[in-house]
Amino acid sequence: AAADAGVELPGRDRLLDGAAGDHVLAELARPTVATYNSYAASLVADHALLLGVEPASRLLGEAARYQLAAQLVESWPQDLGIDAAVSTVIDAVLALAGALSEHLLTPAAAAASLEQLAARLEATPATGPRGHLKDVVDVLDSLRTRVRLLDLVEAFAEHKRRAEAIDFGDQVALAARLAREVPQVGAGERARFAVVLLDEYQDTSYAQVELLHALFGGGHPVTAVGDPHQGIYGWRGASAGALARFCSTFTAAGPDGPQPALQRHLSVSWRNDHAILDVANRAAAPLREGSRLDVPRLAARPDAGPGLVQARVLLDRATEAQAVADFVVAGRAELGEGTTAAVLCRTRSQFDEVAQALRARGLVVEVVGLGGLLTSPEVMDLVAALQVVHDPARGDALMRLLTGARTRLGAADLHALADWADQLAGPRRRGDEQDAGPVEGVDAASIVDALDRL
Known part of the structure; x- marks a missing residue:
């Protein structure tokens, strides 16, 4: 904990002195709780104009962000020299843009660093008779690909600026700039929050640490809690090393100047x-x-019991699901029918098999998490219906509805619909343009149109 020993808290007599005391107690009982990203968003909303950014900028969700990047990649006029699918390039642009935001890097600075790293790697002595080993060549190719993609990343950022839109990575980067470049923002936040607690600190990214340090460094009362063994967000720029550096990053004010923060173990x-x-x-x-x-x-803990841990190695996932169901049923029989149980799976692909095995034993099962919800048949039908309503070209989604349990059309009916769609589309394709090439977009035969005009 980094804290200023000179901070005075109101005494008990002052806290309990009439209406003023009640007000102080009420304020103490309602701390402000926010994620790092939502806190950064509030800073941007309040102070973005100080950086020339419109505070009411539209926040892009993952879908809108992907759509904007897809439009950019598909209309890019230059040859990227990358032998990859369009979707792969889109994902790479989004990942690279997010990484730059998390590390507070501009595309130009990133390009210089990547080129320098590639040059140093290429200059190392070859380790094989035919030159560098394949792993080294793969890394070099990856570095050069990133450099080529940085033009797209820069254009992606420019598209967002013109559209007055930002994403979550932009919010943290802008908030860090505000904290570092506008001193009055930090002064206001320190006056607003007398004490700061940072939870899950091992999962903070470089940009988040810079933001927090610029706002609350230099002796402000700050406590961080974290476990380096539980760092799970390295893929988005987080580093458990931030926890190791906390004591030197957030120093405490001492009589002889800044002192390293205190460290305590919660073991x-x-x-x-x-x-x-x-x-x-x-x-x-x-x-x-x-x-x-x-x-x-x-x-x-002092009164802890001996505990029990069981492990089994099974042949396949189906057998494993049955073993899990046996274990839960046996536990309910021993502990009572009201007993609940949680089953944790390593991957989402196991959810269906385990849920089916449990339901086969008469148990009520809830799959927690959006992935489980989206793969349930009822929700998949609903999503397919929404896709058809939104886009008449989504014949693939309509097929799920037409061949599913509710409608149950067979192959002959589907062929009849396809023929009727061709007849409906025929007049639109006749004329001078009938030999101009393949029919695209709304001019193509649509089974949705055929269904609409039976």
Whole structure:
């Protein structure tokens, strides 16, 4: 915790002194809680004009962001020299744009660094009789591909500016610029929040750390909580090393100048028994050995029980799903019908098999998470209906509805619909342009049109 020892808190007599005291207690009872990104969004909304950015800029969700990048890539006039599908290029542009925002880099600075890295790698002595090994060549190709994509990334940023739109990465980058370049923003935030708690600090990105340090560094009361073994967002620029650097990044004010922040270990687990912690400590041992922080082993609470951990190795996922169902049924029989259980799967692809095995035993199952919801038949039917209503060219979505359990059309009916669609489209294709080439877009035969005009 980095804290200024000179901060004075109201005394008990002042806190309880009449209406003023009630007001202070009410304020203390309602802390402001926000994610890093939502906090950055509030800063941008309040102060973006100081950087010449419209505060009411439209926030792009993932779908709108992908659509904008797709329009840019598909209309790009230059040859990128990349042998990849359009969708792959779109994903790469979005990933690279997000990475630059998370690291507060401009496309020009990123290009210079990538070219320098590629030159250094290429200048290393060849390790094989025919030159560099394939892994080295693959890395060089990857670096050069990124450099070529940076023109698209820069154009993507320009498209967003012209459309007065920003995405989540832009919000954090703009908030970090505000914190670093506009001193009054930090002064206002420090006056507004006397104490700051940063949770899951191991998952902060470089841009988020820069934002928080610029606002609350230099001795402001800040506490960070995190576990380097639980860092899961490295793919978006987060680094558990941020936790290791916290004590030097957020220094405490001392009598002789800035002092490293204090560090405390929360190593007692209050919800697990001994056997579970033994397995957890053994699994985390390699992480502990390679950590820059002195992370102690987890210890059980004083009244912890012995606990039980079971492991089984099964032939396939179907057998595994049946074993999970057996385990849950046996547990309910032992503990009572009102007992609930949670099943954690490593991948979403296992959800259906486990859910079916549990339902086959008469159990009520809830699949938590959007992925499970979108793969349920009812929701897939609803999505298909919305796609058909939105876009008459989505005959693929209509096929799900026509051949599904509700309508159950057969092959003969589908052939009849296709013939009728051709007849409906025929007059639109006759004339001078009938030999001009393939029919595209709304001029093509549509089975949706055929269904609409039976």
